[in-house]
Amino acid sequence: xxxxxxxxxxxxxxxxxxxxxxxxxxxxxxxxxxxxxxxxxxxxxxxxxxxxxxxxxxxxxxxxxxxxxxxxxxxxxxxxxxxxxxxxxxxxxxxxxxxxxxxxxxxxxxxxxxxxxxxxxxxxxxxxxxxxxxxxxxxxxxxxxxxxxxxxxxxxxxxxxxxxxxxxxxxxxxxxxxxxxxxxxxxxxxxxxxxxxxxxxxxxxxxxxxxxxxxxxxxxxxxxxxxxxxxxxxxxxxxxxxxxxxxxxxxxxxxxxxxxxxxxxxxxxxxxxxxxxxxxxxxxxxxxxxxxxxxxxxxxxxxxxxxxxxxxxxxxxxxxxxxxxxxxxxxxxxxxxxxxxxxxxxxxxxxxxxxxxxxxxxxxxxxxxxxxxxxxxxxxxxxxxxxxxxxxxxxxxxxxxxxxxxxxxxxxxxxxxxxxxxxxxxxxxxxxxxxxxxxxxxxxxx
Amino acid sequence: xxxxxxxxxxxxxxxxxxxxxxxxxxxxxxxxxxxxxxxxxxxxxxxxxxxxxxxxxxxxxxxxxxxxxxxxxxxxxxxxxxxxxxxxxxxxxxxxxxxxxxxxxxxxxxxxxxxxxxxxxxxxxxxxxxxxxxxxxxxxxxxxxxxxxxxxxxxxxxxxxxxxxxxxxxxxxxxxxxxxxxxxxxxxxxxxxxxxxxxxxxxxxxxxxxxxxxxxxxxxxxxxxxxxxxxxxxxxxxxxxxxxxxxxxxxxxxxxxxxxxxxxxxxxxxxxxxxxxxxxxxxxxxxxxxxxxxxxxxxxxxxxxxxxxxxxxxxxxxxxxxxxxxxxxxxxxxxxxxxxxxxxxxxxxxxxxxxxxxxxxxxxxxxxxxxxxxxxxxxxxxxxxxxxxxxxxxxxxxxxxxxxxxxxxxxxxxxxxxxxxxxxxxxxxxxxxxxxxxxxxxxxxx
Numbered sequence: 001x002x003x004x005x006x007x008x009x010x011x012x013x014x015x016x017x018x019x020x021x022x023x024x025x026x027x028x029x030x031x032x033x034x035x036x037x038x039x040x041x042x043x044x045x046x047x048x049x050x051x052x053x054x055x056x057x058x059x060x061x062x063x064x065x066x067x068x069x070x071x072x073x074x075x076x077x078x079x080x081x082x083x084x085x086x087x088x089x090x091x092x093x094x095x096x097x098x099x100x101x102x103x104x105x106x107x108x109x110x111x112x113x114x115x116x117x118x119x120x121x122x123x124x125x126x127x128x129x130x131x132x133x134x135x136x137x138x139x140x141x142x143x144x145x146x147x148x149x150x151x152x153x154x155x156x157x158x159x160x161x162x163x164x165x166x167x168x169x170x171x172x173x174x175x176x177x178x179x180x181x182x183x184x185x186x187x188x189x190x191x192x193x194x195x196x197x198x199x200x201x202x203x204x205x206x207x208x209x210x211x212x213x214x215x216x217x218x219x220x221x222x223x224x225x226x227x228x229x230x231x232x233x234x235x236x237x238x239x240x241x242x243x244x245x246x247x248x249x250x251x252x253x254x255x256x257x258x259x260x261x262x263x264x265x266x267x268x269x270x271x272x273x274x275x276x277x278x279x280x281x282x283x284x285x286x287x288x289x290x291x292x293x294x295x296x297x298x299x300x301x302x303x304x305x306x307x308x309x310x311x312x313x314x315x316x317x318x319x320x321x322x323x324x325x326x327x328x329x330x331x332x333x334x335x336x337x338x339x340x341x342x343x344x345x346x347x348x349x350x351x352x353x354x355x356x357x358x359x360x361x362x363x364x365x366x367x368x369x370x371x372x373x374x375x376x377x378x379x380x381x382x383x384x385x386x387x388x389x390x391x392x393x394x395x396x397x398x399x400x401x402x403x404x405x406x407x408x409x410x411x412x413x414x415x416x417x418x419x420x421x422x423x424x425x426x427x428x429x430x431x432x433x434x435x436x437x438x439x440x441x442x443x444x445x446x
Numbered sequence: 447x448x449x450x451x452x453x454x455x456x457x458x459x460x461x462x463x464x465x466x467x468x469x470x471x472x473x474x475x476x477x478x479x480x481x482x483x484x485x486x487x488x489x490x491x492x493x494x495x496x497x498x499x500x501x502x503x504x505x506x507x508x509x510x511x512x513x514x515x516x517x518x519x520x521x522x523x524x525x526x527x528x529x530x531x532x533x534x535x536x537x538x539x540x541x542x543x544x545x546x547x548x549x550x551x552x553x554x555x556x557x558x559x560x561x562x563x564x565x566x567x568x569x570x571x572x573x574x575x576x577x578x579x580x581x582x583x584x585x586x587x588x589x590x591x592x593x594x595x596x597x598x599x600x601x602x603x604x605x606x607x608x609x610x611x612x613x614x615x616x617x618x619x620x621x622x623x624x625x626x627x628x629x630x631x632x633x634x635x636x637x638x639x640x641x642x643x644x645x646x647x648x649x650x651x652x653x654x655x656x657x658x659x660x661x662x663x664x665x666x667x668x669x670x671x672x673x674x675x676x677x678x679x680x681x682x683x684x685x686x687x688x689x690x691x692x693x694x695x696x697x698x699x700x701x702x703x704x705x706x707x708x709x710x711x712x713x714x715x716x717x718x719x720x721x722x723x724x725x726x727x728x729x730x731x732x733x734x735x736x737x738x739x740x741x742x743x744x745x746x747x748x749x750x751x752x753x754x755x756x757x758x759x760x761x762x763x764x765x766x767x768x769x770x771x772x773x774x775x776x777x778x779x780x781x782x783x784x785x786x787x788x789x790x791x792x793x794x795x796x797x798x799x800x801x802x803x804x805x806x807x808x809x810x811x812x813x814x815x816x817x818x819x820x821x822x823x824x825x826x827x828x829x830x831x832x833x834x835x836x837x838x839x840x841x842x843x844x845x846x847x848x849x850x851x852x853x854x855x856x857x858x859x860x861x862x863x864x865x866x867x868x869x870x871x872x873x874x875x876x877x878x879x880x881x882x883x884x885x886x887x888x889x890x891x892x
Contacts, residue, residue, distance in 0.1 A: 010629035013494060038487035042628035045491035048459060182488035183456035 005029065005039050012046040020059035027063035031171050037178055044175075044184035052189035057231060058238035060189060064197035065239070067171035069147060071203035073109065076155065079294035080107045082204035083286055084195060086219065086228070087119035088212040089367035090253035092263035093282045094122045094161070096270040096311070099319035101287045102159040103310040106294040109154045110161045111168065111202050112143075115376045115384065118216065118367030120263065123163050124376075128261040128386035130340050131330035141329035157326050159319065169197045192231045196239070206242040206293030208286050209233070213442055214251030216363020222247065222442055229445045242293040245445040248282065249438035252361045252396050255279035259375040259389015259410060261341035268337045271320050273312040278440055284308050285441070344387040344410035348417035352400040356430040360437070361396050365427035373411055373420045388412055390424065396435040451475065451485050458492040466505035473509035477617050483624055490621075490630035498635035503677060504684035506635060510643035511685070513617035515593060517649035519555065522601065525740035526553045528650035529732055530641060532665065532674070533565035534658040535813035536699035538709035539728045540568045540607070542716040542757070545765035547733045548605040549756040552740040555600045556607045557614065557648050558589075561822045561830065564662065564813030566709065569609050570822075574707040574832035576786050577776035587775035603772050605765065615643045638677045642685070652688040652739030654732050655679070659888055660697030662809020668693065668888055675891045688739040691891040694728065695884035698807045698842050701725035705821040705835015705856060707787035714783045717766050719758040724886055730754050731887070790833040790856035794863040798846045802876040806883070807842055811873035819857055819866045834858055836870065842881040 008022050026043065029035030052060065073080045081101060085091055098108040115121035123143045133139030143163045145153065153160035164173070172194050179185045199207055211219065211229045219225035229245035236243035255276040257266035269275035270283055288303030297303040310316040321334040333340040370376055374385030391408040394400050407424055411417035454468045472489065475481030498506065519526045527547060531537055544554040561567035569589045579585030589609045591599065599606035610619070618640050625631045645653055657665060657675045665671035675691035682689035701722040703712035715721035716729055734749030743749040756762040767780040779786040816822055820831030837854040840846050853870055857863035 006627050006629050009491075013491065013629050036483075038483035038624060039628055041484035041488040042491045042630060045455075045459065045488045045495070046629075049491070049495040178484060181452050182485055183452050183459050183492075184488060 005035050009039060009043045009046060012043060012050055015050045017053050018056055020055075020062070023056065023059045024063040027060070027067060027171050031067050031174065040175065041178055041182045041184070044179055044182060044187070044190065047190055048184050048187040051187070054231070054234050054238070057189040057192055057235045060193040061196050061200070061235050061239060064169055064171040064175070064193050065200050068169045068201060069167040070201050071109065071147060071151065073107065073154070073203050073205075076107055078105060078107050078158070079206070079296065080109055080204040081206040081208070081290035081294040082108060082110050082199060082202060083208045083210065083290060084199055085210040086212050086217060088250040088254055089118060089120070089216040089363045089370070090255045090258045090263065091120065091212070092125060092255065092257070092267050093210065093279065093286060095125060095264065095267040096316065096320070097283045097287050098159050098161060099271065099323055100283060100307050100310050100316035101290050102157070103315040103319040104287075104291055104296060104306050106291055106296050107154055108159040109150065109202050109204055110159070111164060111198060112161060113164065114380070116380060117378070118364055118371055118376065120258070120260065120376060122161065124384050125260045125263045126161060128264055128341055129324055129329035129333050130342070131324070131328055134328040139328060141324060141327050143327070145327075153326055157319070157322050159323055161323070161327070164198065168201045172197050188228050188231050191228060192235050196232060196236055200236070200239055200241060206290060207236055208289045208293065209243065209245035210282070210286060211245050211247050212250035213247050214249055214363060214438055216253065216367050217250035226443060226445070229443070233445045244289050244293060246286065246289075247442035247444070249440050249442065250363050251438045253363050253366050253392065254282065256392045256395070257389065258366060258370050258392070259373075260384060260386045262389040262391060262410065264333065264341055265337045268317075268334060271311060271317040271334070280311070281440060283311070342387040344412060346411045346414050346417045348409040348411065348414070348421055349405045350407045350409060350421045350424055352402055352404045352406055355401045356399070357432060357435070358394050358396050358398045358400070358428055359431050359433065359435045360429035361392070362427050362429075366390065366424065369420050369423040369427065372423070373409070373416055385412060388416075390420075394428075396437050400430075451481050455485060455489045455492060458489060458496055461496045463499050464502055466501075466508070469502065469505045470509040473506070473513060473617050476620065477513045486621065487624055487628045487630070490625055490628060490633070490636065493636055494630050494633040497633070500677070500680045500684070503635040503638055503681045506639045507642050507646070507681050507685060510615055510617040510621075510639050511646050514615045514647060515613040516647050517555065517593060517597065519553065519600070519649050519651075522553055524551060524553050524604070525652070525742065526555055526650040527652040527654070527736035527740040528554060528556050528645060528648060529654045529656065529736060530645055531656040532658050532663060534696040534700055535564060535566070535662040535809040535816070536701045536704045536709065537566065537658070538571060538701065538703070538713050539656065539725065539732060541571060541710065541713040542762065542766070543729045543733050544605050544607060545717065545769055546729060546753050546756050546762035547736050548603070549761040549765040550733075550737055550742060550752050552737055552742050553600055554605040555596065555648050555650055556605070557610060557644060558607060559610065560826070562826060563824070564810055564817055564822065566704070566706070566822060568607065570830050571706045571709045572607060574710055574787055575770055575775035575779050576788065577770070577774055580774040585774060587770060587773050589773070599772055603765070603768050605769055607769070607773070610644065614647045618643050634674050634677050637674060638681050642678060642682055646682070646685055646687060652736060653682055654735045654739065655689065655691035656728070656732060657691055657693050658696035659693050660695055660809060660884055662699065662813050663696035672889060672891070675889070679891045690735050690739060692732065692735075693888035693890070695886050695888065696809050697884045699809050699812050699838065700728065702838045702841070703835065704812060704816050704838070705819075706830060706832045707789075708835040708837060708856060710779065710787055711783045714763075714780060717757060717763040717780070726757070727886060729757070788833040790858060792857045792860055792863045794855045794857065794860070794867055795851045796853045796855060796867045796870055798848055798850045798852055801847050802845070803878060803881070804840050804842050804844045804846070804874055805877050805879065805881045806875035807838070808873050808875075812836065812870065815866050815869040815873065818869070819855075819862055831858060834862075836866075840874075842883050
């Protein structure tokens with residue numbers, strides 16, 4: 001029996017549990033245009049207020065998933081796995097992770113997003129890889145591929161990294177735009193349905209979630225992050241997928257490089273067996289869990305060992321080279337990144353005034369400073385500057401002497417570099433003693 | 447400083463108190479079309495959730511009031527007063543009340559509404575008075591007058607009873623339509639701003655509110671009704687008006703007649719010094735308080751005595767006759783109502799099966815049965831049948847013997863009469879002992 005839309009809104013307003021059929025009717029009507037934006041906006045605010053049960057969240061997810069195409073990899077012959085991060089500053093993990101996992105024989109069909117606000121986006125970073133393009137037109141690394149091209153890419157190279165297409169979860173595209181202007185983004189069930197509907201539509205059998213915690217993350221506290229992680233794991237499992245969520249620290253930036261081309265450079269270091277310890281740890285553990293969920297290894301420790309091995313023996317780098325070439329980038333980025341990536345014209349060192357220890361480096365402030373340099377977006381229609389950003393020479397726990405370089409600012413103009421240097425100096429909390437940091441690994445939800 | 451609309455919504459979502467300027471900006475933008483319906487819908491749901499402080503409610507009221515024309519009676523030379531009821535079954539109080547108050551030298555510029563759901567509306571009832579119309583076209587009693595005609599009417603006769611015009615509080619017209627389809631009607635601050643903005647725009651200096659309590663009322667419990675009454679009195683006083691709210695019983699219908707023409711007939715009985723005791727009590731007390739607030743008398747008792755006198759000496763009936771003529775109805779309705787009103791073709795008596803006492807008569811069930819007979823509307827575009835309805839011969843507390851008439855059903859067809867008789871029989875709770883009723887007067891808020 002079909003309900004009137006206003007009755008569905010009223011039931012949620014009154015804290016009642018909605019049947020799956022009501023959520024299906026609502027989402028179908030919204031996509032078809034028979035449920036107007038104003039009714040969906042009132043419903044979304046009622047969900048922010050009242051929340052949703054696990055059963056409602058799973059039903060909403062299912063309804064959104066069904067609004068568009070779903071990719072199937074049943075005929076691929078190898079297991080599939082994907083990873084999603086809730087976003088942070090310096091979080092380039094997907095870029096070395098996907099080729100590492102693919103090098104271990106698990107296909108990675110990954111649909112990613114763009115940066116917004118203080119967090120960067122995988123697609124922007126990949127598009128900083130210049131090159132001939134897939135058709136020789138000089139477009140460089142291409143992420144706007146059709147689903148058919150994506151399928152072909154994963155079939156031939158074992159991986160692919162593309163952006164959202166019109167045909168994947170149109171309900172989310174429409175609903176997210178509405179939530180953005182109606183102050184209804186902050187709702188765990190709506191976030192879960194938004195993230196997972198896209199990830200499930202990609203069709204990967206296993207999914208590892210990286211839920212960031214801290215000032216530079218969407219979830220500022222461990223409690224909120226745990227609630228989101230738990231809701232996502234439950235909803236993903238209810239939809240028949242293997243899902244693990246890790247809670248990881250985002251009170252300071254991840255790794256050393258922040259900015260699009262700069263993060264590709266750090267990713268290549270990781271793929272060569274080097275790079276900052278925290279970034280490598282995340283690639284190894286998240287990748288290891290993807291191998292375990294996909295059935296490639298029996299334990300997380302085995303999975304971590306397998307990922308570490310392909311980072312150290314060049315197999316992951318080879319897979320990255322192959323992926324870059326297949327998606328239109330210049331594969332020499334894997335061997336000599338700065339022969340392919342654009343360097344910023346101004347590089348300004350930020351030097352220490354005195355001696356001391358870095359006690360904290362606020363991820364949000366660093367992220368906002370990077371956006372002001374041009375590395376990110378305030379609004380989704382803003383252009384991104386691929387070359388600019390920061391290289392951190394000192395991170396929380398680092399000691400420094402007077403005149404030592406704390407960070408490099410890569411900027412378009414000397415004025416922009418000076419302004420960013422002042423901002424970055426304020427983001428460094430220095431003094432005596434030990435930094436009070438979140439542990440890199442806060443929790444895990446299976 | 448102007449805020450982004452999404453920030454205003456987010457602040458309310460987070461339970462913060464909004465400054466008056468933010469509410470003004472929101473309402474102005476909504477009326478101008480720059481704040482889209484979906485943002486206002488999300489805001490309204492956030493208000494249902496978080497409520498509003500007295501200061502916010504007063505500011506919202508002020509912003510809505512300013513969205514259209516405000517009538518001023520400063521040049522009238524006599525004080526002005528108005529009355530508003532939250533609506534009930536058989537509530538025809540305004541119709542005898544307005545002429546009674548006007549007969550006591552306080553002008554009554556009254557803008558009323560139409561019936562919706564199980565509650566009737568003053569305008570529908572008045573329009574059952576047939577007659578020549580204001581221009582001789584045969585339209586009968588006219589309620590769609592311009593503000594200029596309304597002003598002239600009040601100036602010459604001391605009263606006028608019309609419907610909402612486009613120029614009075616356009617913000618409410620637009621907001622109410624949106625709330626109706628987004629399950630955001632049930633919010634005390636939104637109700638207060640909606641009711642009072644229209645009443646204050648009429649310009650009356652004093653306002654008496656009749657907040658109904660019980661099954662047939664919008665507010666089912668004394669607590670909810672008291673909260674609404676208190677919020678209305680505070681907001682009205684903050685806007686510089688004299689306001690009193692009475693809480694009165696609506697667990698059973700008011701008076702004996704339910705239906706449009708039937709309620710005009712009961713009103714004429716009241717204006718002739720007769721009629722049911724409960725209806726007369728309400729006219730006397732609400733009218734008495736209007737006289738007191740308007741400064742015409744010093745105490746409520748004096749006011750009640752003055753109203754009772756004009757009901758008993760024909761002065762109120764004379765004012766009613768004058769008003770009916772001025773608004774296009776046939777003034778003979780004051781002398782011989784059924785020579786002017788349409789009678790239903792079928793009148794079916796509902797007779798008692800045995801002997802007993804009426805313990806309860808559920809107002810909501812009676813109201814819904816009247817709507818199904820055609821006396822009311824389920825949707826605002828429905829047509830209303832002026833002639834049909836009920837006359838209650840027995841009410842809670844009445845004793846009856848076998849075969850006695852409990853009620854008359856006035857219907858369009860025998861089938862409709864039989865169906866309504868069955869419904870009405872179910873609405874009567876009969877047995878031994880004393881009825882457990884709400885007192886007619888539950889509370890008063892100054």
